[in-house]
Amino acid sequence: MxxxxxxxxxxxxxxxxxxxxxxxxxxxxxxxxxxxxxxxxxxxxxxxxxxxxxxxxxxxxxxxxxxxxxxxxxxxxxxxxxxxxxxxxxxxxxxxxxxxxxxxxxxxxxxxxxxxxxxxxxxxxxxxxxxxxxxxxxxxxxxxxxxxxxxxxxxxxxxxxxxxxxxxxxLPPRELSAGLAEVIKYGFICDEPFLTWLEAHMDDLLALEPTALTEAIERSCAAKARVVGADEKETGVRATLNLGHTFGHAIETHMGYGVWLHGEAVGAGTVMALEMSHRLGWLTKAELDRGIRLLAAAKLPVVPPQEMNAEHFLEHMAVDKKVLDGRLRLVLLQGLGGAVVTAEFPREILEETLRADYQALVGQAGEH
Amino acid sequence: MxxxxxxxxxxxxxxxxxxxxxxxxxxxxxxxxxxxxxxxxxxxxxxxxxxxxxxxxxxxxxxxxxxxxxxxxxxxxxxxxxxxxxxxxxxxxxxxxxxxxxxxxxxxxxxxxxxxxxxxxxxxxxxxxxxxxxxxxxxxxxxxxxxxxxxxxxxxxxxxxxxxxxxxxxLPPRELSAGLAEVIKYGFICDEPFLTWLEAHMDDLLALEPTALTEAIERSCAAKARVVGADEKETGVRATLNLGHTFGHAIETHMGYGVWLHGEAVGAGTVMALEMSHRLGWLTKAELDRGIRLLAAAKLPVVPPQEMNAEHFLEHMAVDKKVLDGRLRLVLLQGLGGAVVTAEFPREILEETLRADYQALVGQAGEH
Incomplete structure (x- = not known):
C-alpha cells in the first residue's frame, strides 16, 4: 500500500x-x-x-x-x-x-x-x-x-x-487503454523520464501486472496532485492537464457522448496537440513520432474520426470552457515534458493541424 | 449612500x-x-x-x-x-x-x-x-x-x-412586514439597543421613511455580516441567525410553501422561541411580552396557525437541517440580545411550548 x-x-x-x-x-x-x-x-x-x-x-x-x-x-x-x-x-x-x-x-x-x-x-x-x-x-x-x-x-x-x-x-480492455491515455499524458506535460518508463512497461500494464500498475497510478496521481496543489481553481498551470482535451471534447461531442470513450478521444486529441506543436517548431519530428508510437502501444486510437473535418472541430471548440473572451487557448508542448497553455499561434497553423493526414503520420511513426 | x-x-x-x-x-x-x-x-x-x-x-x-x-x-x-x-x-x-x-x-x-x-x-x-x-x-x-x-x-x-x-x-405591505421579522430578529439575538430603536421607529419603517429604512437595513446587515464573518459555514454562532426558523419552517412546510410568507412564519416562530425561553426561566415575562408587542407592531402574525397541533410541529421539525445525530437543536434566548443554540432542554418544555395558548399570551402582552 x-x-x-x-x-x-x-x-x-x-x-x-x-x-x-x-x-x-x-x-x-x-x-x-x-x-x-x-x-x-x-x-x-x-x-x-x-x-x-x-x-x-x-x-x-x-x-x-x-x-x-x-x-x-x-x-x-x-x-x-x-x-x-x-x-x-x-x-x-x-x-x-x-x-x-x-x-x-x-x-x-x-x-x-x-x-x-x-x-x-x-x-x-x-x-x-x-x-x-x-x-x-x-x-x-x-x-x-x-x-x-x-x-x-x-x-x-x-x-x-x-x-x-x-x-x-x-475492467474491459478498451477502458484500460482509455485510462492509459491519461497516464501517458502526465509524461507528456511534465515528466519526460516517465515516458521512458512507460515505453519499457507498456506490456506489463496491459497485462495488469500489479507492481507496474501501482507504480503507474502512483506516479500519475503524484503528477496530478502536484499540479492541482499549485492551482486548485484552474487559473493557471492546472489547465495543462487538459492536453488533448480540447480536440478530444470536440470528438466526444461530435460523435455523441459515449461512442468514443473519453480516454480514446483524449488519445487522438493528444496526437493532434503533438502534431500542432511540431508544426509550430516546438517538437522535433522524432519527438512527435515517439509520442504517436507510445499512444499506439497503449492500443489507443491515434487518428481522429474520419467523419470529422476541420469545420466540425472549429465549431465544437468554440464552446469549450477553455475559451476566454472569445480567444481559443490550447495546451501545446514545447519539448516532451514541457506543456504550455497558449492562445499565441497563427490561426492557419491550427487549421493545417485539423486538415493533416494522420493516417500518413502514423505510418511514418511506425517506421522507426 | x-x-x-x-x-x-x-x-x-x-x-x-x-x-x-x-x-x-x-x-x-x-x-x-x-x-x-x-x-x-x-x-x-x-x-x-x-x-x-x-x-x-x-x-x-x-x-x-x-x-x-x-x-x-x-x-x-x-x-x-x-x-x-x-x-x-x-x-x-x-x-x-x-x-x-x-x-x-x-x-x-x-x-x-x-x-x-x-x-x-x-x-x-x-x-x-x-x-x-x-x-x-x-x-x-x-x-x-x-x-x-x-x-x-x-x-x-x-x-x-x-x-x-x-x-x-x-413592495406589498405584507412582504414589508415579513422583512421586518428578520430585522427585529437581529435585535433579539445580539443587539438589545436595536430593539429600543425599533420600538421608537416602527411607524416610520411601515411608512417607508427613507432615513429610518436605511438605518434599519444597515444595522441588520451589519449584525448579519458580523455573525457570518465569524462563522461562514455555520458550524457555530451562525446558527443563532435561525431564531424562530425551526418553528417557522414547520409552519411553512405544513401550510404549503408560500401560503405563509417566510417572514410571517419566522414571526410566529420567534414568538414560540421566546415563549420556550421564558418557560425555561431564561426570559422574564416582561421580556416575553415586549418581544410579542414589537412583532405585533410590525403587523406580523404572532400566533401559530390554528390548524397545527404539537404533533404536526414535531413531525416537521425532525427533518430540519438543525437536527444533528438525531438531536433537535433550537435557538433560544438567555435574555433579549443573547441567543444560544442548544439541545439541552427537557422534552416536556418543548411540548408545553407547542401546546401553549398563544391567543391568550398576545392578549396579556397587549395589556402593558
Whole structure:
C-alpha cells in the first residue's frame, strides 16, 4: 500500500493505492465523521463490488443508491436520485457519501456531496484506471448539460481517495487503454523520464501486472496532485492537464457522448496537440513520432474520426470552457515534458493541424 | 449612500445601501470582470426594474433571464432555465450573473453562479426588505427539494450586494412586514439597543421613511455580516441567525410553501422561541411580552396557525437541517440580545411550548 498526500491551501487529503483496500475498514474509518454513510454506485459495478464494500462498512448505517450506468446519465435527473435516497433515509449534515465506480459516478457523487445541505463529506473509491489517475484527484465534480459537457458543477475535495488496484481485473480492455491515455499524458506535460518508463512497461500494464500498475497510478496521481496543489481553481498551470482535451471534447461531442470513450478521444486529441506543436517548431519530428508510437502501444486510437473535418472541430471548440473572451487557448508542448497553455499561434497553423493526414503520420511513426 | 464590508477568511465583499443605486453604474462596474453579464429576475420584478438595470449596464453584452415568480419555482427545472440562457448566449467563465429580485431569485441565481462552469461571479440586487437584510448577506444559496426546503445548494459569496432602498416602494405591505421579522430578529439575538430603536421607529419603517429604512437595513446587515464573518459555514454562532426558523419552517412546510410568507412564519416562530425561553426561566415575562408587542407592531402574525397541533410541529421539525445525530437543536434566548443554540432542554418544555395558548399570551402582552 502506498499513500500520497494532495496538499491544498484550505484542504488536504490522502490517496491510498494498493490491492484489496476495498475490504479494509482502516482506510475508511478515519475519514467518516458520523454514523451515516451512503454508497453511490451503478448497475454495472453494484453486482461486482457493492456487497464487499457494504460488509466493510457494516458498523455504519448504510444507504445504497444504484444509478443507471453511462455518461448519458450524467445529468440532473440521475443526480436527483442521490438526493431522493439521502432525504428518504434522513441523512443529516454529518453524513458521508462514498463514490464506488468510474468517473461518472465520482463526478456525480462529488457534486451531490457539494450540494446536499450545502456540502457534506465524500470519499472516492474509483474502480476504473481513468478515474483512479484522473477524475478522483483534484476536486472537479459536476454533470453535463444538453448544450455542453461538465457545464454544471463545483470544485469540491474528497476526504480521501481509496484506490483498490484489484478492481481493474474486471475492467474491459478498451477502458484500460482509455485510462492509459491519461497516464501517458502526465509524461507528456511534465515528466519526460516517465515516458521512458512507460515505453519499457507498456506490456506489463496491459497485462495488469500489479507492481507496474501501482507504480503507474502512483506516479500519475503524484503528477496530478502536484499540479492541482499549485492551482486548485484552474487559473493557471492546472489547465495543462487538459492536453488533448480540447480536440478530444470536440470528438466526444461530435460523435455523441459515449461512442468514443473519453480516454480514446483524449488519445487522438493528444496526437493532434503533438502534431500542432511540431508544426509550430516546438517538437522535433522524432519527438512527435515517439509520442504517436507510445499512444499506439497503449492500443489507443491515434487518428481522429474520419467523419470529422476541420469545420466540425472549429465549431465544437468554440464552446469549450477553455475559451476566454472569445480567444481559443490550447495546451501545446514545447519539448516532451514541457506543456504550455497558449492562445499565441497563427490561426492557419491550427487549421493545417485539423486538415493533416494522420493516417500518413502514423505510418511514418511506425517506421522507426 | 452607506457602505458595509463583509469580512470573510478568503473572500470579502461590500454592501452598498442607498436610494437610486440601480441607475448608477459606479456601484456595478468595479465588480464585473468581463464583458458578459446575465440579469436574472422574475415576471413580477421585470416590468418594474429590468429596463432600468439594462440601461445602467448598456456598456456590457447583457443576457436577461426572466423566471416565473414564487417559492414554488425555487427548484431544479427553473434553475435549468438560467443555465439554458447562459449556454445559448455562450457565456464563458468570466461572466457575471446579477440577481434582481427577492430571496428566491437571489438564492437561485447564487446557486447557478456557484455551479455554472464550476463557479462564476455574481452580484446581488435585492428588491425586497427580507432579501436586503437576510438572504443577500452570507452566501447561502440553493433550491428546494420535494422532501425539504433548501436541501440542495452551496455556500457561495457574491462580489457585491447593491441595495436600492427605493425598490421597497413597490413592495406589498405584507412582504414589508415579513422583512421586518428578520430585522427585529437581529435585535433579539445580539443587539438589545436595536430593539429600543425599533420600538421608537416602527411607524416610520411601515411608512417607508427613507432615513429610518436605511438605518434599519444597515444595522441588520451589519449584525448579519458580523455573525457570518465569524462563522461562514455555520458550524457555530451562525446558527443563532435561525431564531424562530425551526418553528417557522414547520409552519411553512405544513401550510404549503408560500401560503405563509417566510417572514410571517419566522414571526410566529420567534414568538414560540421566546415563549420556550421564558418557560425555561431564561426570559422574564416582561421580556416575553415586549418581544410579542414589537412583532405585533410590525403587523406580523404572532400566533401559530390554528390548524397545527404539537404533533404536526414535531413531525416537521425532525427533518430540519438543525437536527444533528438525531438531536433537535433550537435557538433560544438567555435574555433579549443573547441567543444560544442548544439541545439541552427537557422534552416536556418543548411540548408545553407547542401546546401553549398563544391567543391568550398576545392578549396579556397587549395589556402593558
Amino acid at each position: 502506498r499513500t500520497l498526500n494532495v496538499d491544498l491551501a484550505d484542504r488536504s487529503y490522502p490517496i491510498y493505492i494498493g490491492e484489496g483496500l476495498l475490504d479494509d475498514l482502516r482506510y475508511f474509518e478515519p475519514h467518516i465523521r458520523g454514523r451515516q454513510v451512503a454508497i453511490v454506485t451503478n448497475e454495472t459495478i453494484a453486482p461486482l463490488y457493492l456487497d464487499r464494500l457494504q460488509k466493510t462498512l457494516a458498523g455504519y448505517k448504510v444507504t445504497t443508491v444504484v444509478l443507471p450506468d453511462g455518461e448519458a446519465y450524467k445529468q440532473w435527473e440521475t443526480l436527483q436520485l442521490i438526493f431522493d435516497g439521502l432525504l428518504t433515509a434522513r441523512h443529516d449534515r454529518k453524513t458521508t457519501l462514498i463514490a464506488l465506480g468510474g468517473g461518472v459516478i465520482g463526478d456525480m457523487t462529488g457534486f451531490a456531496a457539494a450540494c446536499y445541505q450545502r456540502g457534506v463529506d465524500f470519499i472516492q473509491v474509483p474502480t476504473t484506471l481513468l478515474s483512479q489517475v484522473d477524475s478522483s484527484v483534484g476536486g472537479k465534480t459536476g454533470i453535463n448539460h444538453p448544450l455542453g459537457k461538465n457545464m454544471v458543477g463545483a470544485f469540491y475535495q474528497p476526504q480521501a481517495v481509496i484506490i483498490d488496484t484489484a478492481t481493474l481485473k474486471t | 452607506r457602505t458595509l464590508n463583509v469580512d470573510l477568511a478568503d473572500r470579502s465583499y461590500p454592501i452598498y445601501i442607498g436610494e437610486g443605486l440601480l441607475d448608477d453604474l459606479r456601484y456595478f462596474e468595479p465588480h464585473i470582470r468581463g464583458r458578459q453579464v446575465a440579469i436574472v429576475t422574475n415576471e413580477t420584478i421585470a416590468p418594474l426594474y429590468l429596463d432600468r438595470l439594462q440601461k445602467t449596464l448598456a456598456g456590457y453584452k447583457v443576457t436577461t433571464v426572466v423566471l416565473p415568480d414564487g417559492e414554488a419555482y425555487k427548484q431544479w427545472e427553473t434553475l435549468q432555465l438560467i443555465f439554458d440562457g447562459l449556454l445559448t448566449a455562450r457565456h464563458d467563465r468570466k461572466t457575471t450573473l446579477i440577481a434582481l429580485g427577492g430571496g428566491v431569485i437571489g438564492d437561485m441565481t447564487g446557486f447557478a453562479a456557484a455551479c455554472y462552469q464550476r463557479g462564476v461571479d455574481f452580484i446581488q440586487v435585492p428588491t425586497t426588505l427580507l432579501s436586503q437584510v437576510d438572504s443577500s448577506v452570507g452566501g447561502k444559496t440553493g433550491i428546494n427539494h420535494p422532501l425539504g426546503k433548501n436541501m440542495v445548494g452551496a455556500f457561495y459569496q457574491p462580489q457585491a450586494v447593491i441595495i436600492d432602498t427605493a425598490t421597497l416602494k413597490t
